[in-house]
Amino acid sequence: MKQEAGACWRTRFCWGLLLACLLALAGCDGRLGGDGAVRLQQAQFASVPGNGYTAPPMRADSGQLPDGPWTTTPLPHVQSRELVPSANAAVATATDWYRLDLPRLPPAPGQHYLYIPRWKTIGQIAIYGDGRLLYRSDSSFVHNGYNHPLLVRLDDTAQAGVPATVLIRIDRLRSSGSALSTVWAGDARALIWRYQVRDWLQTQLPYMGSAAFLAVGAFSLAAWLGRRRETLYLLFFVTSVVAYVRTLHYYVGISRLPVPDDWFEWVTVSSMLWLLVLFHLFLQRLHKRPQRWLTVALLVLTAICNLVALPALSAFPSVVLTAPLFYMAITPLAMLTFGYALRNAWKTRSREVWMMATWIFAGAACGIHDVSLQNNWIGPESMYLFPYAIIGMFFMFTHIMFTRYMGAISEVEQLNEGLAERLQAREAELAQSYQRLRDVEQREMLSQERQRLMRDMHDGVGSSLAMAIHTVEHGSLDDVQVAELLQDCLDDLKLAIDSMEPVEADLLLLLATLRFRLAPRIESAGIRLSWQVQDLPALPWLEPGSALHVLRILQEAFANVLRHARASAIRVETGVSPDGGVLVTIEDNGCGFSPQAAAEAGATQGRGLRNQQRRAQAVQGEVRWTSGPGGTRFTLWLPLSRAPQPVA
Amino acid sequence: MPSSPSPDSGTCIRVAIVEDDAHFQASFIRAIKAAPDMQLVGVADTRAEGLALLDASPADVLLVDLGLPDGSGIDVIRATLARWPECGVMVSTTFGDETHVMQSIEAGAAGYLIKDSTPGRMTDEIRSLAAGGSPISPMIARQVLQRFRHAAPAAAPGTPATAMAANPSTLSAREREVLGFITRGFTADEIAALMQVSHHTVLTFVRRIYSKLKVSSRAEAIYEARSRGLLAD
Numbered sequence A: 001m002k003q004e005a006g007a008c009w010r011t012r013f014c015w016g017l018l019l020a021c022l023l024a025l026a027g028c029d030g031r032l033g034g035d036g037a038v039r040l041q042q043a044q045f046a047s048v049p050g051n052g053y054t055a056p057p058m059r060a061d062s063g064q065l066p067d068g069p070w071t072t073t074p075l076p077h078v079q080s081r082e083l084v085p086s087a088n089a090a091v092a093t094a095t096d097w098y099r100l101d102l103p104r105l106p107p108a109p110g111q112h113y114l115y116i117p118r119w120k121t122i123g124q125i126a127i128y129g130d131g132r133l134l135y136r137s138d139s140s141f142v143h144n145g146y147n148h149p150l151l152v153r154l155d156d157t158a159q160a161g162v163p164a165t166v167l168i169r170i171d172r173l174r175s176s177g178s179a180l181s182t183v184w185a186g187d188a189r190a191l192i193w194r195y196q197v198r199d200w201l202q203t204q205l206p207y208m209g210s211a212a213f214l215a216v217g218a219f220s221l222a223a224w225l226g227r228r229r230e231t232l233y234l235l236f237f238v239t240s241v242v243a244y245v246r247t248l249h250y251y252v253g254i255s256r257l258p259v260p261d262d263w264f265e266w267v268t269v270s271s272m273l274w275l276l277v278l279f280h281l282f283l284q285r286l287h288k289r290p291q292r293w294l295t296v297a298l299l300v301l302t303a304i305c306n307l308v309a310l311p312a313l314s315a316f317p318s319v320v321l322t323a324p325l326f327y328m329a330i331t332p333l334a335m336l337t338f339g340y341a342l343r344n345a346w347k348t349r350s351r352e353v354w355m356m357a358t359w360i361f362a363g364a365a366c367g368i369h370d371v372s373l374q375n376n377w378i379g380p381e382s383m384y385l386f387p388y389a390i391i392g393m394f395f396m397f398t399h400i401m402f403t404r405y406m407g408a409i410s411e412v413e414q415l416n417e418g419l420a421e422r423l424q425a426r427e428a429e430l431a432q433s434y435q436r437l438r439d440v441e442q443r444e445m446l447s448q449e450r451q452r453l454m455r456d457m458h459d460g461v462g463s464s465l466a467m468a469i470h471t472v473e474h475g476s477l478d479d480v481q482v483a484e485l486l487q488d489c490l491d492d493l494k495l496a497i498d499s500m501e502p503v504e505a506d507l508l509l510l511l512a513t514l515r516f517r518l519a520p521r522i523e524s525a526g527i528r529l530s531w532q533v534q535d536l537p538a539l540p541w542l543e544p545g546s547a548l549h550v551l552r553i554l555q556e557a558f559a560n561v562l563r564h565a566r567a568s569a570i571r572v573e574t575g576v577s578p579d580g581g582v583l584v585t586i587e588d589n590g591c592g593f594s595p596q597a598a599a600e601a602g603a604t605q606g607r608g609l610r611n612q613q614r615r616a617q618a619v620q621g622e623v624r625w626t627s628g629p630g631g632t633r634f635t636l637w638l639p640l641s642r643a644p645q646p647v648a
Numbered sequence B: 001m002p003s004s005p006s007p008d009s010g011t012c013i014r015v016a017i018v019e020d021d022a023h024f025q026a027s028f029i030r031a032i033k034a035a036p037d038m039q040l041v042g043v044a045d046t047r048a049e050g051l052a053l054l055d056a057s058p059a060d061v062l063l064v065d066l067g068l069p070d071g072s073g074i075d076v077i078r079a080t081l082a083r084w085p086e087c088g089v090m091v092s093t094t095f096g097d098e099t100h101v102m103q104s105i106e107a108g109a110a111g112y113l114i115k116d117s118t119p120g121r122m123t124d125e126i127r128s129l130a131a132g133g134s135p136i137s138p139m140i141a142r143q144v145l146q147r148f149r150h151a152a153p154a155a156a157p158g159t160p161a162t163a164m165a166a167n168p169s170t171l172s173a174r175e176r177e178v179l180g181f182i183t184r185g186f187t188a189d190e191i192a193a194l195m196q197v198s199h200h201t202v203l204t205f206v207r208r209i210y211s212k213l214k215v216s217s218r219a220e221a222i223y224e225a226r227s228r229g230l231l232a233d
Helices: A002-026 A188-226 A231-251 A261-287 A292-309 A319-348 A351-374 A386-474 A479-500 A507-524 A544-565 A595-601 A604-618 B022-034 B047-053 B073-083 B098-107 B119-130 B138-147 B161-166 B173-183 B188-195 B199-219
Strands: A037-040 A042-051 A071-074 A077-079 A092-101 A112-116 A119-121 A123-129 A132-136 A150-153 A165-173 A178-180 A183-187 A528-532 A569-576 A582-588 A622-628 A631-638 B013-018 B038-044 B061-065 B088-093 B111-114
Touching: A037 A188, A112 A188, A119 A123, A119 A165, A123 A150, A132 A150, A150 A188, A165 A178, A165 A183, A183 A188, A188 A231, A188 A386, A231 A261, A231 A386, A261 A292, A261 A319, A261 A351, A261 A386, A292 A319, A319 A351, A351 A386, A386 A479, A386 A544, A479 A507, A479 A544, A507 A528, A507 A544, A507 A569, A507 A582, A507 B138, A507 B173, A544 A582, A544 A604, A544 A631, A604 A622, B013 B022, B013 B047, B013 B119, B022 B038, B022 B119, B038 B047, B047 B073, B061 B073, B061 B119, B073 B088, B073 B098, B088 B098, B088 B119, B098 B111, B098 B138, B098 B199, B111 B119, B138 B173, B138 B199, B173 B188, B173 B199, B188 B199
Parallel strands: A528 A569, B013 B038, B013 B061, B061 B088, B088 B111
Antiparallel strands: A037 A183, A042 A071, A042 A092, A077 A178, A092 A165, A112 A150, A112 A183, A119 A178, A123 A132, A123 A165, A569 A582, A582 A631, A622 A631
16 A cells, blocks of 8 residues: 555656646747747737727728827736726726737748737737738637637738737726736747647646546446445545536637636636535545534535625626635635644644645645736736646545555455454364364274174184183094084184175175175085075165174074084075065075074073074064974064164 | 086196295195195295295296285285286185285285185185186175276177277176176076076186286276275176
């Protein structure tokens, strides 16, 4: 932001420098021989009083002019104005004649000009070369293009040479005064650029400045329409419009205006007053110390001035003539406003308010200068400076709005940044707590798995090995039987390992693994295995713990057939049960048994059956036996889904 | 499981062994010596000795233990395939568990032998391997299916089946069918009947699948994490 402000100041400095150069250029005092231009600083003057305006004659020879005594007068020449107009001010006129004898100009055929930096009257101007009309102003009497410098071709027709004498006719209201600057004569090369620079500075630059102000004002209006709360934008827009209106009179009037002079003058004077009010309101926004009474007083006074000056109501003959009075009326309040602004600038020490205060001084200086120029208190050679004060104000306001705008953006950015940071922090926290939770879960799962395996080792391999050692020590079994017992241990271990492989809810894969492990035993027992399986629905609950239960239940069923049934064939079948669940059936053609009797006997087989039931319960399944002389049919029913409960 | 005699019983199967477990080594040597169609051409106790064996003339079947006292049997598998490209490498394992077997197959092994097998079964497995077959368990079949899961599930229409079978990054429809049967618990004999091919053909299917697994294992390592999906075939 600082840098941008710096850039803005630099820009203004550059503008100022350029301006200074141009002013120096405009005022530069060229002499004949230097660049082919002659500056005429004295003239013969005669004034003829009249009553009302008359059209300039077609030809005017100084010899034919009324015998009024010609006096020598220096240029610039000023007739001062009546501050308080007299009763007949609107009709009492005078026609002033200036006679200029041109020196011999160097030959430059068809290239000679007369250049008048400023003329000023309420009336009209006409220029004659050797008695022949060369130029006349053609617009209203008030807004007659007085702020436009004049460039008149001296040798503008085929046979015309450079005239020896130039007559300038200016008619005016006797009360309003008039002025004529020095007059230049010379060739195009020497005069055209002087004219152009002056014209650019006096009319075109103010015009461009106010147009640019208006454009930025339109942007500001759009911003306000989008955000109604930001009334500063609206204020800026209104200021730009009023400033535009105020600047109009500096550059219009070279041709006739579409509105009556009085109304145009009224608008011009009013806009100055409103500009002051707006400036005050803008300042208040900046220093945030509103002074209600001052605002009200300004508004009331401005409104009164506006009303009094209304051409329809006016008691005065013409606003044109009374404009200085209004400016003077508002001056004390303006001083108060600016003084107050300066005090606030001092108090708030805000850079913006300081900037405004600095402008106030510059603006006031311009204003004083312009009033002096308007009232012919200073020479007419000078230019109106207030347009530049408005351009300065434009840059200042734009800078302030821009600063606000950038401030708002960077605030939003900071907010977003803060938000992103907070979000990131929350995310990190969440990730951390999730990680902790996962760690806890992981530890719990490991501990559960360890317990499960330890229980299985204890009940399965551990007890089988203990039994094997016991029997070997007592010599109650032969080597083959010991080998068989140990083989059982190894099979137990293999199934425990298989149970740890994820089977992904696939019961058939679990059965396949069981078959793969038991096949050598079944084969060596000379039993034919008939594998009649069909695809089963997925069992989502089939995690390693449950898988081992299922494996052990079925392993025991096969072991029972191998140990006790004396069968020659086993048939394994799978299917979906009508009550929604899956069935695994193991059927043999052995001698059969009574599950009741076996259970009551409390023998090894009985314990095996109880184990199967216990494990089936643990997975919320069921085991059933039907046995007869034709063999035994073992059925394991398993649910498709399980009520949530800890795995046993 | 296979119990048929070697299809080319006329020639002698040259067998070598790298095994540090003295008991298993002894029982294995006994089984080989008892088989009339086999000849034991080398015995090593360690990885270093195993690698030294490769200087001799090639064997038809090499049996390797993964856990050797001076290093991994995987190195021996790789070296063997480099020196004896025609040799069938068999890993001896206690449990035939997925982790060990898959690792060996990816290194280039053609089969595995469970240590507590009977002598008869051992020699059957060796003959089957020498004849170009490979053993497989349901868990391993499922694992293989998962490895190839990301590839085209079946031959695209218009693609010749042979081209499909030759493509090392995909399994052919027939190969998938075999693996599917195995995960459902069917034996090689049963699968041969169901698919109306010979027992031996089924086992050569498995061998071809293993060699694809070996080729693709490296290239597809990046897919491993992804391919831990479902088995449903």
